[in-house]
Amino acid sequence: MNSPALLTTSSLAALPPASRVSEVSSLGLIRCHALYPSHFADTLHSINRFSKPTRCRCDPTTIKRRALPMRSGAVDSLTNALDVEEKKETKISKRDLADIWREIQGANNWEGLLDPMDDILRKEIIRYGEFAQACYDAFDFDPFSKYCGSCKYHFRQLFHGVGMSDYGYEVTKYLYATSNINLPGLFQKPRVQKLWSTHANWMGFIAVATDKEEIKRLGRRDIVIAWRGTVTNLEWIADLMDYLRPAEMNSMHPHPDVKVEAGFLNLYTAREHDCRFCNSSARDQVLSELRRLLQKYRGEKLSITFTGHSLGSALAMLSAYDIAELGLNDDQVESIPITVFSFAGPRVGNAAFKDGCEELGLKFLRVVNVHDSVPKVPGILFNEKLQMMKQWIDKLPWSYCHAGVELALDHMHSPFLKPTNDISCFHNLEAYLHLLDGYHGRGQRFYLSSRRDPALVNKACDFLKEDYLVPPFWKQDFNKGLIKNSEGRWVQPDRIKIMEESHTDHH
Numbered sequence: 001m002n003s004p005a006l007l008t009t010s011s012l013a014a015l016p017p018a019s020r021v022s023e024v025s026s027l028g029l030i031r032c033h034a035l036y037p038s039h040f041a042d043t044l045h046s047i048n049r050f051s052k053p054t055r056c057r058c059d060p061t062t063i064k065r066r067a068l069p070m071r072s073g074a075v076d077s078l079t080n081a082l083d084v085e086e087k088k089e090t091k092i093s094k095r096d097l098a099d100i101w102r103e104i105q106g107a108n109n110w111e112g113l114l115d116p117m118d119d120i121l122r123k124e125i126i127r128y129g130e131f132a133q134a135c136y137d138a139f140d141f142d143p144f145s146k147y148c149g150s151c152k153y154h155f156r157q158l159f160h161g162v163g164m165s166d167y168g169y170e171v172t173k174y175l176y177a178t179s180n181i182n183l184p185g186l187f188q189k190p191r192v193q194k195l196w197s198t199h200a201n202w203m204g205f206i207a208v209a210t211d212k213e214e215i216k217r218l219g220r221r222d223i224v225i226a227w228r229g230t231v232t233n234l235e236w237i238a239d240l241m242d243y244l245r246p247a248e249m250n251s252m253h254p255h256p257d258v259k260v261e262a263g264f265l266n267l268y269t270a271r272e273h274d275c276r277f278c279n280s281s282a283r284d285q286v287l288s289e290l291r292r293l294l295q296k297y298r299g300e301k302l303s304i305t306f307t308g309h310s311l312g313s314a315l316a317m318l319s320a321y322d323i324a325e326l327g328l329n330d331d332q333v334e335s336i337p338i339t340v341f342s343f344a345g346p347r348v349g350n351a352a353f354k355d356g357c358e359e360l361g362l363k364f365l366r367v368v369n370v371h372d373s374v375p376k377v378p379g380i381l382f383n384e385k386l387q388m389m390k391q392w393i394d395k396l397p398w399s400y401c402h403a404g405v406e407l408a409l410d411h412m413h414s415p416f417l418k419p420t421n422d423i424s425c426f427h428n429l430e431a432y433l434h435l436l437d438g439y440h441g442r443g444q445r446f447y448l449s450s451r452r453d454p455a456l457v458n459k460a461c462d463f464l465k466e467d468y469l470v471p472p473f474w475k476q477d478f479n480k481g482l483i484k485n486s487e488g489r490w491v492q493p494d495r496i497k498i499m500e501e502s503h504t505d506h507h
Contacts, residue, residue, distance in 0.1 A: 174202060
């Protein structure tokens, strides 16, 4: 008897000849060489009567994060014809990133690179999106954890912990923030009193490219500032959107007309004197570390890249404006380009903020899902689209304006994703990266170009079609973080020392 078909024709057409590997989780998913488990390949075998699929090897010494050739003869045969078609459709770039990195960072506002989608640019956007995703993967969301709201890893082990140890970057600073505003979904609190801080939450990190081969590939030494946002709870939209207030970043050259959302500014500049993790504001932490790194690598070819998702995107734009307004990137032999790769970001400020960013030479690339509600706020009624009433609207305290260049994606174009009314799926960062991988330009067929595993979409949501047998919300810590101590009891490991060492200034 033939097994029932688990793949639709449209989704088979989107399959690449190989896949990105998935990650270990306690829900039964394993990192392996094939895109899907062996029983899935068996189903394809039954349908198409091809040779038996090769067994999936799971030896930890052979597992890598990068894409690997598919071991299933069935899947390989099924995608044979597609491979030929994709080779015709995909422009194989003879350029190197090192030669065009300024254009990829937005020197020409990405003209001619977005439609059709430039392959090098796509890979770089996804790469920076993975830095933002690392903030989620490393964050302790568990309300039963004594360290809820902190990072799970020592700062020197962050990239190893999230599977990015081969990216060629090293973390130099963890970022913490506090806020006087209720931010559900962003600030996490345990069910018992916090042991490490009653005010702070881990908000991201600063990292720098240190691997010689990676620096050569990039064409410069890159400094990344990654901000954490919100995962599923979107209540912060209503709680945070308050009113515009002057940014006041540079007291020596004030621009009272430049205004940003008050809640974003509070999160960026607030401090708590009684807390060792946020006795200096997130802003002060960024500025001090960036000054140190710019001095350390003075004379080298540098770039400063911000990335963030959701509310983290707003912090990325705000901190990028802050650095440029203070002129930190100009205190060199040549001006250092500042780029923001934003994912699902809300509007941050008014039209004067947008104009100020352009005058300072900032480059913002905003990746949005057209069905995501977050990029549409604040300023649902009064925004940049009402150009006919611009002079009157700009005077309103709730008139907002998007800055930068927009790259619009549509999750309905992916054959891997199921119809749903769950707005958190539309907003999910892994879903955004999946859409980027399959986007080739307006009106062009969706197919995965860099072999990014679709299973990653369901890491923290329920968005993949059930045919793929990938459980929703599959990413979780082994035994939910508990370990058995010498007395045979299951306990949470002590992370206080790790947190203190990660917060201590080692430089």
